[in-house]
Amino acid sequence: MFETNNFYICFFGPTKIFFFRTFTSNPMNRRTPSPLPNHSTPGAPTHIPFGLRGHQLFSIEEVPRGLACDCRCPACGAQLVAKKGARQAHHFAHYRGSACPDALETSLHLKAKEIFERVRRVAVPAVFLHRQTSPIFDAQLLRFERVRLEQHLGSVVPDIILEAGQKKRLLVEITVSHSSGKAKIRQLKKQGLSAIEVDALAIYRQLIQDFGQFRAADFEQVLIHGLKQKRWLFNDKQQRIEYKLRKQSAERPVKHRYFKGYHGYIVPGCPLEKRRWGSGFRQGEPYANLWQDCLYCHRRFDIIYETALAGFEEVRQYPLAVVCWGHLPLPRAIGWASSV
Ligand SMILES: [Zn+2]
Numbered sequence: 001m002f003e004t005n006n007f008y009i010c011f012f013g014p015t016k017i018f019f020f021r022t023f024t025s026n027p028m029n030r031r032t033p034s035p036l037p038n039h040s041t042p043g044a045p046t047h048i049p050f051g052l053r054g055h056q057l058f059s060i061e062e063v064p065r066g067l068a069c070d071c072r073c074p075a076c077g078a079q080l081v082a083k084k085g086a087r088q089a090h091h092f093a094h095y096r097g098s099a100c101p102d103a104l105e106t107s108l109h110l111k112a113k114e115i116f117e118r119v120r121r122v123a124v125p126a127v128f129l130h131r132q133t134s135p136i137f138d139a140q141l142l143r144f145e146r147v148r149l150e151q152h153l154g155s156v157v158p159d160i161i162l163e164a165g166q167k168k169r170l171l172v173e174i175t176v177s178h179s180s181g182k183a184k185i186r187q188l189k190k191q192g193l194s195a196i197e198v199d200a201l202a203i204y205r206q207l208i209q210d211f212g213q214f215r216a217a218d219f220e221q222v223l224i225h226g227l228k229q230k231r232w233l234f235n236d237k238q239q240r241i242e243y244k245l246r247k248q249s250a251e252r253p254v255k256h257r258y259f260k261g262y263h264g265y266i267v268p269g270c271p272l273e274k275r276r277w278g279s280g281f282r283q284g285e286p287y288a289n290l291w292q293d294c295l296y297c298h299r300r301f302d303i304i305y306e307t308a309l310a311g312f313e314e315v316r317q318y319p320l321a322v323v324c325w326g327h328l329p330l331p332r333a334i335g336w337a338s339s340v
Helices: 103-119 182-191 202-213 217-225 236-248 292-293
Strands: 007-012 014-021 050-053 057-061 080-083 091-094 121-124 139-143 148-149 160-164 166-175 195-199 230-234 250-253 255-259 262-268 286-289 299-311 313-324
Touching: 007 182, 014 121, 050 103, 057 103, 091 313, 103 148, 103 166, 103 202, 103 217, 121 217, 121 230, 139 160, 166 202, 166 262, 182 230, 195 202, 195 236, 202 217, 217 292, 230 236, 262 292, 292 299
Parallel strands: 166 195
Antiparallel strands: 007 014, 050 057, 080 091, 121 139, 148 160, 160 166, 195 230, 250 313, 255 262, 262 286, 299 313
8 A cells, every 4th residue: 555645545456456645734633543553562552352141252254243243242241332433444342442452462462363273274384403494294285084172181271172083183272462482382392282373463464464454354363274373383393303313313523723814614524515624634535624514514413612711701712513414314204194
């Protein structure tokens, strides 16, 4: 959308829609209305995309305008009014204007769970090994047979548990305000549970920004098929492969070299043959330059340093060895037939 002082032009799909608005008469009116509700301002009215009628969530386009919508706030239970005006994206608001900071988050959270329970499908982002640029799993749409909501799995209570067959299991966390913390990820690791996180609030904001309106069908589409607002919290297969690679990796000693007034660190016998000696008694043998090759190498796990005690602390001195898996073959991509 292009905005100027007096009018804005909206390109929407293949057809062009022109809106002309004159704000010149009163300078106070120059503020162009934003379709995006302002959630960062405290005390600003909350825009709610879904209202609760009985136990069912209704989106704004499914209900009549005003109080006739007969919906209640999913967070506090207060009466809602359906606002379907021309200026802002259609939304529900509290009839009595009560402050309800959780209304948006709660309604998105409930709706996302309802969608997953019904659809039992989710597209997941690709999985990359440590420092790798080609994925071991491609981004794919996964289908599941069973859904469990808010149930204990050891010490973890994920929002959604998707299951297929005996072994295939994926946890889905719906985030609306806070991303999952380190403690949660640690628990997932401990129990070997693969989990993705979906940012429902980011989807909501993106939809309103892109289309100027929020439609439940678009939300469902992006929630299931979108990849941008999803990330892996933990992937069990990835961790297993990386663990194996680390076990099999080699510690290659680093040699100090002083040449023409410059200190250098080289790693003889680089399996990827980054460089070769051009002359001297090592002529033809491969090596790597620690800072120029190994530091950015995709097959390096770690650099081990000699340390010294300085002021009660171990501080790094000089590089001793490189933990490298360049001699191992690249792990094969893994099919989705196996457990996630
Ligand atoms: Zn409320």
